[in-house]
Amino acid sequence: MASVACAVSPVSAQSAAATPVRYQQASVSSSSSTASTSASFKVAASAFVAQQPFGSQFHGRRESFGAALSYSVVLDNGLVESRRSSRVAKCSPVRALQDGAAPLRVMISGAPASGKGTQCEMIVEQYNLAHIATGDLLRAEVAAGTDAGKLAQDYMQKGQLVPNDVVVTMVKKKLSEAPNGWLLDGYPRSLTQAEALEALNIHPQIFILLEVPDEILVQRVVGRRLDPVTGKIYHLMYSPPETPEIAARLTQREDDTEEKVKLRLKTHSANVQSVIDIYKPVMKVVSF
Numbered sequence: 001m002a003s004v005a006c007a008v009s010p011v012s013a014q015s016a017a018a019t020p021v022r023y024q025q026a027s028v029s030s031s032s033s034t035a036s037t038s039a040s041f042k043v044a045a046s047a048f049v050a051q052q053p054f055g056s057q058f059h060g061r062r063e064s065f066g067a068a069l070s071y072s073v074v075l076d077n078g079l080v081e082s083r084r085s086s087r088v089a090k091c092s093p094v095r096a097l098q099d100g101a102a103p104l105r106v107m108i109s110g111a112p113a114s115g116k117g118t119q120c121e122m123i124v125e126q127y128n129l130a131h132i133a134t135g136d137l138l139r140a141e142v143a144a145g146t147d148a149g150k151l152a153q154d155y156m157q158k159g160q161l162v163p164n165d166v167v168v169t170m171v172k173k174k175l176s177e178a179p180n181g182w183l184l185d186g187y188p189r190s191l192t193q194a195e196a197l198e199a200l201n202i203h204p205q206i207f208i209l210l211e212v213p214d215e216i217l218v219q220r221v222v223g224r225r226l227d228p229v230t231g232k233i234y235h236l237m238y239s240p241p242e243t244p245e246i247a248a249r250l251t252q253r254e255d256d257t258e259e260k261v262k263l264r265l266k267t268h269s270a271n272v273q274s275v276i277d278i279y280k281p282v283m284k285v286v287s288f
């Protein structure tokens with residue numbers, strides 16, 4: 001009979017403060033043995049996220065997160081086996097972190113079009129977290145014509161980071177309104193932003209980093225379109241709109257041009273390392 005065990009060592013704010021190293025390695029492992037094969041495997045956040053229909057919006061298929069649980073198992077012989085089971089829900093890192101712990105705190109980072117939006121949608125639905133996406137918050141400020149929005153607009157158009165005082169204030173407020181846990185998407189993007197949270201004793205239990213080659217990201221971004229009526233994301237080539245009516249109303253994000261995405265990619269790569277350095281011990285890298 002297969003057995004599943006999950007173990008995780010999230011660091012509480014208190015214990016973190018008492019040790020020089022803020023974060024300890026969060027580990028989630030499971031083992032399974034059957035009559036025919038003895039398999040030991042690790043289910044990391046990468047597996048948890050990677051097995052999801054990443055980029056499915058570009059292939060015309062969108063699955064519900066909870067219902068279609070599948071996961072990859074690395075067998076002792078090195079082969080990867082795909083399995084489907086509700087068991088993974090119990091041993092996914094996010095679930096393990098949640099069990100018995102205070103509200104779940106997750107961060108996700110990745111270059112433009114790396115799939116953050118798709119993953120976030122599924123994670124918040126599954127774990128009932130507040131989704132705090134700085135890009136969306138900033139676009140809302142711009143659309144509302146607020147002072148913050150007016151200030152942010154120029155930076156966003158240039159693919160640069162919006163000044164910290166605007167973003168940090170916004171994020172702090174949203175975090176304080178999320179007592180049941182949060183998924184912070186697109187923040188922190190710099191050392192200063194990470195330090196602003198550290199200073200408030202706000203630490204993630206897991207930091208998910210999505211890595212996708214730049215050339216794929218550019219392709220994705222330039223073909224990406226939004227249906228303002230349904231909120232659905234299309235890709236002109238990989239996931240075209242179903243009807244001419246939908247095609248006619250699709251919009252493109254102002255910063256989704258080749259020129260601007262290249263600037264955004266540059267900004268991302270210039271800043272990501274400093275954030276990685278802070279969260280490395282609780283970081284799960286998902287490479288595609």
Ligand SMILES: Nc1ncnc2c1ncn2[C@@H]1O[C@H](COP(=O)(O)OP(=O)(O)O)[C@@H](O)[C@H]1O
Nearest residue numbers: 112113134135155156160161162167186187189
């Ligand atoms: N944490 C942040 N700090 C500063 N600027 C941000 C932050 N998050 C988003 N922005 C601004 O909003 C823009 C859009 O962000 P987002 O929607 O997350 O798209 P992308 O995936 O291109 O970064 C960014 O290019 C940047 O100008």
